[in-house]
Amino acid sequence: GQSLEQPSEVTAVEGAIVQINCTYQTSGFYGLSWYQQHDGGAPTFLSYNALDGLEETGRFSSFLSRSDSYGYLLLQELQMKDSASYFCAVSSPRDNYGQNFVFGPGTRLSVLP
Amino acid sequence: GAVVSQHPSRVICKSGTSVKIECRSLDFQATTMFWYRQFPKQSLMLMATSNEGSKATYEQGVEKDKFLINHASLTLSTLTVTSAHPEDSSFYICSARDPREETGEKLFFGSGTQLSVL
Numbered sequence: 295g296q297s298l299e300q301p302s303e304v305t306a307v308e309g310a311i312v313q314i315n316c317t318y319q320t321s322g323f324y325g326l327s328w329y330q331q332h333d334g335g336a337p338t339f340l341s342y343n344a345l346d347g348l349e350e351t352g353r354f355s356s357f358l359s360r361s362d363s364y365g366y367l368l369l370q371e372l373q374m375k376d377s378a379s380y381f382c383a384v385s386s387p388r389d390n391y392g393q394n395f396v397f398g399p400g401t402r403l404s405v406l407p
Numbered sequence: 408g409a410v411v412s413q414h415p416s417r418v419i420c421k422s423g424t425s426v427k428i429e430c431r432s433l434d435f436q437a438t439t440m441f442w443y444r445q446f447p448k449q450s451l452m453l454m455a456t457s458n459e460g461s462k463a464t465y466e467q468g469v470e471k472d473k474f475l476i477n478h479a480s481l482t483l484s485t486l487t488v489t490s491a492h493p494e495d496s497s498f499y500i501c502s503a504r505d506p507r508e509e510t511g512e513k514l515f516f517g518s519g520t521q522l523s524v525l
Contacts, residue, residue, distance in 0.1 A: 327513070336500060337516050339515070342513065379448075381450065385512055392458075394453070398450060399449070400448075402448070
């Protein structure tokens with residue numbers, strides 16, 4: 295089976311840095327993605343890691359350690375608009391064909407003024 | 408980026424009726440689309456993978472006869488909730504990958520459909 299774990303809630307103030315961790319257990323693994331979802335909206339893609347290391351995209355960075363089955367999303371210079379739910383997602387092979395995308399439980403980030 | 412359009416955004420229906428939700432890839436062709444269900448403040452639960460021209464692949468515990476999926480073209484997948492009941496009330500959301508994307512790991516989501524069954 296597949297399972298992912300994330301903290302349920304994180305609170306930080308504007309301008310701060312926050313790290314959202316994700317651990318996973320899967321029978322196969324292609325990569326780890328991160329998505330942002332505002333209340334009532336659709337998830338939007340933030341980043342993807344297939345190999346170990348850090349990927350940086352503007353204020354957002356994502357890290358992956360395949361050996362530890364662990365990754366994190368780092369958000370810098372927090373803004374009020376960053377208040378949202380953040381999901382990690384594992385992509386893995388499905389049976390003998392195709393690909394699966396399984397999402398973590400989500401972390402609700404609240405940015406305070 | 409790629410655009411996935413989902414309709415309707417909200418539907419209210421009586422118990423026992425069927426509801427069809429459409430998911431279209433507007434500027435790319437999607438051989439595969441994914442259907443998720445999301446309860447308030449919870450994660451996205453994969454229901455099924457829609458495959459163009461062939462049968463959908465359902466996740467364990469998802470009733471195939473309850474949630475009918477049709478992927479008749481490279482730009483359209485539909486989810487029909489048959490004989491809907493109040494427990495089917497949820498947020499349903501589709502997604503697809505754009506084959507033009509380098510990694511193929513980026514999912515583009517529709518805006519979702521909030522289904523309320525009375």
